[in-house]
Structures are given as structure tokens and as C-alpha cells.
Amino acid sequence: MVNPHVLILPYPVQGHVIPMMELAQSLAEHGFKITFVNTDASHERIVNALAERDALGEYIHMVSISDGMETWEDRNAPGKLSKAMASVMPGKVEELIQEINKSESDKITCMIADQSLSWAMEFGKKVGIKRAAFLPAAATLRILGFRIQQLIDDGIIDKDGNLLKKQMIQLSPSIPAMKTTDFVWLRTGSSTMQKIIFESMVRSNDGVKLADWLICNSTYNLEPDAFTSSPEIIPIGPLLASHRLGYQAGHFWPEDSxxxxxxxxxxxxxxxxxxxxxxxxxxxxxxxxxxxxxxxxxxxxxxxxxxxxxxxxxxxxxxxxxxxxxxxxxxxxxxxxxxxxxxxxxxxxxxxxxxxxxxxxxxxxxxxxxxxxxxxxxxxxxxxxxxxxxxxxxxxxxxxxxxxxxxxxxxxxxxxHDMYRARALELKEVTLRSVSEGGTSYKNFNNFITWLKA
Missing domain, CATH: 3.40.50.2000 (Glycogen Phosphorylase B;)
Structure with missing residues (x-):
């Protein structure tokens, strides 16, 4: 049997690329062929920062596509990159998959995309390949996205995400209370970025519904109430190179060792x-x-x-x-x-x-x-x-x-105070157990692999 060929598509900022690169390397260790798709701008930085050129091995092939912006344009300008990506990248990904699929023995069998790229799940469904959405943040943040309409109905925010009530809320009875002022889109520094992130979270609600799996770089023991509240979110983390005893890739800056x-x-x-x-x-x-x-x-x-x-x-x-x-x-x-x-x-x-x-x-x-x-x-x-x-x-x-x-x-x-260090060491053991044989993340990851190979 030919090993499955997985296309992985991160959002092009370092904090999203690194955990998806770690996921790619973990899958490669199980024999999967990976096509890892970066934008042209981030691809160049990642390759330049790789201290060990062969660190990714033979199973991971890094490719790049346009993000819709010119090299001289400011990618940090609020809204410009997201807007350009949404208009240009779906077509570029489609062209890439069509090119790869010309080979009868090497066709893409699954797409794993950052959960914020809702168009990727739509495209995956259209072409009939398996789809997994990847959440590089806390599970509770995805639940916040799921609850947006409820927050509007309760008069806590308006339809554009603007805050109407400053208070503590619980997203479900078992999830720890959070400040409404800490809603993700309200902590972005500008009204433009607030609008972009809020709209992205709303779109992601629809996108993740089209995914066969919604996997998360967290662990049940750290967020038990969140995963109990939304069992469709599957924890497979923490995804760390140290757990594989391997090399970490995906940095945008060369490391000074x-x-x-x-x-x-x-x-x-x-x-x-x-x-x-x-x-x-x-x-x-x-x-x-x-x-x-x-x-x-x-x-x-x-x-x-x-x-x-x-x-x-x-x-x-x-x-x-x-x-x-x-x-x-x-x-x-x-x-x-x-x-x-x-x-x-x-x-x-x-x-x-x-x-x-x-x-x-x-x-x-x-x-x-x-x-x-x-x-x-x-x-x-x-x-x-x-x-x-x-x-x-x-x-x-x-x-x-x-x-x-x-x-x-x-x-x-x-x-x-020794209590902080002692508590931190307790959580170290908790996270290590989750990714070790028999742990919840270990089991979930192996179930995910079984599904990919089916």
C-alpha cells in the first residue's frame, strides 16, 4: 500500500507554522508523505533559518505559493495580508493539488489546514479529499468562536463584535470564567484588526464544520472542561520536538545557539x-x-x-x-x-x-x-x-x-515561593503523560493516524 500523501497548510505567521511543522514531522515518522505549503514570503524565511538543511528528512517536501501580495508590500498592515490570501490562495492551492495529482501513485489524500483558513475546508470538500482543521491555540478559544452568536443574543457584544457589557462570563458551566474584555478580537490594538479577527472567527465556525477532524495543540489534562464541553475538539498536544527527541523547524529567524x-x-x-x-x-x-x-x-x-x-x-x-x-x-x-x-x-x-x-x-x-x-x-x-x-x-x-x-x-x-516551581513541575508530568504511550493525546494522535491511513 502506498503511504498517504498529506497537504499541510498553515496560516503564514511563525506561531502557527511551528506547531504545524511539528505535526508534519510527527506524521513523517509514521511514513506519511507531506507537502508543506508556505507562502513565498514565509517560505524564504523558514528555509534561511533552518540550521540543518536535511532536518526535515525525505518525507517532507516544502513548497511555496503566492499570498497575493507583492514582495515590497507591508504584510503587517492590518487586513492587507488576510484579504489578499483569501482572494488568491484558494486558486493557488487548487493549481498545486492538480499538479501533484497528475501522478497516479502520489495523489493528495488529505488536507490539514489551520482552522482560520475556512476556505481550505470548503475547497477540500469540493475536491473530495479528507479534511482536518488544526487549532494552534487553546481549545477554549475555539469554543469562544462557537459561542459568538450566543454572545450577540445575550447582548454582550453586537453583531460586529464590539463589546457592550464588561463582565465575567462562562462559555459553559464547566469552563473557567473569562473577562469579556479578553475576547480575542478585542485585544488586537486597532479597530481594523478587531474586525478582521472577529470576522475570521465567525467564518471559521462554518469552516470547521466541514472538517472530518478538528485537532488541537493542547491536552485534555490542561483544559478538561473545554474538551468535555466540546468533544468535537480533539487534543493531540503538546506538539514539541523535544517529545520526539527531534529537530524543531518553522522559525522565521535563525537561532543563536x-x-x-x-x-x-x-x-x-x-x-x-x-x-x-x-x-x-x-x-x-x-x-x-x-x-x-x-x-x-x-x-x-x-x-x-x-x-x-x-x-x-x-x-x-x-x-x-x-x-x-x-x-x-x-x-x-x-x-x-x-x-x-x-x-x-x-x-x-x-x-x-x-x-x-x-x-x-x-x-x-x-x-x-x-x-x-x-x-x-x-x-x-x-x-x-x-x-x-x-x-x-x-x-x-x-x-x-x-x-x-x-x-x-x-x-x-x-x-x-517554591509553590510556583512545584506546581509547574506537577504540570510538566501531566503534559508528559499525555503524549506518552497510554496518554490521551497519544491515543488521539494514533486514532488520527489510523483515520488518515484508512
Whole structure:
């Protein structure tokens, strides 16, 4: 029997690409042939960032298609990329599948697409191939999407997603309460982005109904009430390269592995690791307060400072900061995060609370300092601090700034109480059991494989 050929289609931002690349590598280990479809713009960055060119092996073939935008256009401009993708990519994917299917022995048998790409499920149904939607976020966020009409009927939001009532709500009786101000589309920074994400979530409600499977990069033990409430969402995570003992791919920036040697020289459980993902941007004032706060802790720290993290990065650090912290502080453009978080010298993770970072921190037993920036990250913070109780958040001052003193105090508070580390280590065992033989995610993933091969 010929091994199934699966086409995988992520949304073209790093936080969505990485878990789907991990899914691809997990499927490849079971003999599946994978065609992994990136946009031209993201494909170039991913290939350039791959430290090991043959890391993906013989079963994963990376291809790229146009996202509908010119190379010089700004893909960060609100709405432009989503609009261009929706108009151009369905036709490009159809052309790609038609080309691949000219081979009688190598036809695409299944499409796995990011759940936000509702048009992909529509197209998959049209051409008659198996379809799976992939959720790279918390299951509760998909349930929020399912409940949008109910929220409108209850007068909590209007038909455009605008908030009418500030309150705590429960999406179902068993799901922990959430703030209405933390609805994903309301935490996007602009009315344009709010409209785009709200409309995308509404469309996704229809798209996922066309999927044969709705799989999620989470685990039952972390969100039991969500998965009980919506059993159609199937947890198969956390999808991490460390669980496969394999190589992580999908980064948009080359990793600086020299920081691992620096970590080797630090005492156990001493280092603050700071990373804000691929999208967070700081103004100069906040950047300097963070730097000075790290300095005040008197602890070693590893800080990921992307080239686009702040304008004019070369002179953004406070005067004398680099000299004063000396070898106690290590700044890198991008880090091999899973390897960093598994290092025994790391004491805590100061994070933007993206879902991938959340899963990586939990899977390594690391407590969090939460600094959310965008969309679902605010809800993820509530999971970390209020439900799982493995972290602390920061309070902003009257200017909206998290001050150096607040940073120093929260570091002391988190690392001065063993309960956060102890609880984090408990959840590490929980997540490890879920992906180990006999665990819920392990069983679900194997059932998924059986369905793909049927």
C-alpha cells in the first residue's frame, strides 16, 4: 500500500507554522508523505533559518505559493495580508493539488489546514479529499468562536463584535470564567484588526464544520472542561520536538545557539529567560524599563531581542546598561527556545504568553512571569495565573508602563515561593503523560493516524 500523501497548510505567521511543522514531522515518522505549503514570503524565511538543511528528512517536501501580495508590500498592515490570501490562495492551492495529482501513485489524500483558513475546508470538500482543521491555540478559544452568536443574543457584544457589557462570563458551566474584555478580537490594538479577527472567527465556525477532524495543540489534562464541553475538539498536544527527541523547524529567524554555552556556565535554577515571540513590539520607554528591571534583579538573564523588537535597537539600551550587566546578561536575536527552557539553569520564563511558548514552558516545568501583548495571550495569562497557578502577571502604572520596580518585585515574588516551581513541575508530568504511550493525546494522535491511513 502506498503511504498517504498529506497537504499541510498553515496560516503564514511563525506561531502557527511551528506547531504545524511539528505535526508534519510527527506524521513523517509514521511514513506519511507531506507537502508543506508556505507562502513565498514565509517560505524564504523558514528555509534561511533552518540550521540543518536535511532536518526535515525525505518525507517532507516544502513548497511555496503566492499570498497575493507583492514582495515590497507591508504584510503587517492590518487586513492587507488576510484579504489578499483569501482572494488568491484558494486558486493557488487548487493549481498545486492538480499538479501533484497528475501522478497516479502520489495523489493528495488529505488536507490539514489551520482552522482560520475556512476556505481550505470548503475547497477540500469540493475536491473530495479528507479534511482536518488544526487549532494552534487553546481549545477554549475555539469554543469562544462557537459561542459568538450566543454572545450577540445575550447582548454582550453586537453583531460586529464590539463589546457592550464588561463582565465575567462562562462559555459553559464547566469552563473557567473569562473577562469579556479578553475576547480575542478585542485585544488586537486597532479597530481594523478587531474586525478582521472577529470576522475570521465567525467564518471559521462554518469552516470547521466541514472538517472530518478538528485537532488541537493542547491536552485534555490542561483544559478538561473545554474538551468535555466540546468533544468535537480533539487534543493531540503538546506538539514539541523535544517529545520526539527531534529537530524543531518553522522559525522565521535563525537561532543563536551560543546562548546554550552561556547557560552551561550559570548556576542551576538561576536564569530569567525573556522572550516575547515573533510579533511583540516595545516603545523605547518600556524597553528601557524592562532592561533596568532585569538589572535590578541581580540575576543572570537571557533576553531575546529581535532586530524588529524596537526601532533603532542599536542605541535603545539605557546608558551604561551593557557594561553594568556584563556577562550576567546575554542578549540574542533569537534563541532555540525548547532547548533553553529544558536547561537546568533556567529559573523562570518572562513571556508574552503565546500558546506555543505556554506549552513549551509548561512541558519543562518552568514558572511564568506573564506579559501578554496581543489577541489570545491575555486569556492564556489567565490560564497560567488563575487556573494552573504557575505564574504571576504585572501591573502597569498610570502611563501604561510596567516599571523596573514592578519587574524586580514580581521576579522576587515568583522565585521566592517554591509553590510556583512545584506546581509547574506537577504540570510538566501531566503534559508528559499525555503524549506518552497510554496518554490521551497519544491515543488521539494514533486514532488520527489510523483515520488518515484508512
Amino acid at each position: 551560543t546562548c546554550l554555552k552561556w547557560l552551561d556556565q550559570q548556576p542551576p535554577n538561576s536564569v530569567i529567560y525573556i522572550a516575547f515571540g515573533s510579533l511583540t513590539i516595545f516603545n523605547r520607554t518600556q524597553f528601557q524599563e524592562l532592561a533596568l528591571g532585569l538589572e535590578l534583579t541581580n540575576r543572570p538573564f537571557l533576553w531575546v531581542v529581535r532586530a524588529d523588537f524596537i526601532d533603532a535597537i542599536e542605541d535603545a539600551y539605557p546608558d551604561g546598561f551593557i557594561d553594568r550587566v556584563g556577562t550576567r546578561g546575554q542578549m540574542v536575536g533569537w534563541a532555540p527556545q525548547q532547548k533553553v527552557l529544558s536547561h537546568p539553569s533556567v529559573a523562570c520564563f518572562l513571556s508574552h504568553c503565546g500558546w506555543n511558548s505556554t506549552m513549551e514552558g509548561l512541558s519543562n516545568g518552568i514558572p511564568f512571569l506573564c506579559w501578554p501583548y496581543f489577541a489570545d495571550q491575555f486569556f492564556n495569562q489567565s490560564y497560567i495565573c488563575d487556573v494552573w497557578k504557575v505564574g504571576l502577571g504585572f501591573q502597569k502604572d498610570e502611563r501604561g508602563i510596567i516599571t523596573r520596580g514592578e519587574i524586580q518585585n514580581k521576579v522576587q515574588q515568583l522565585l521566592g
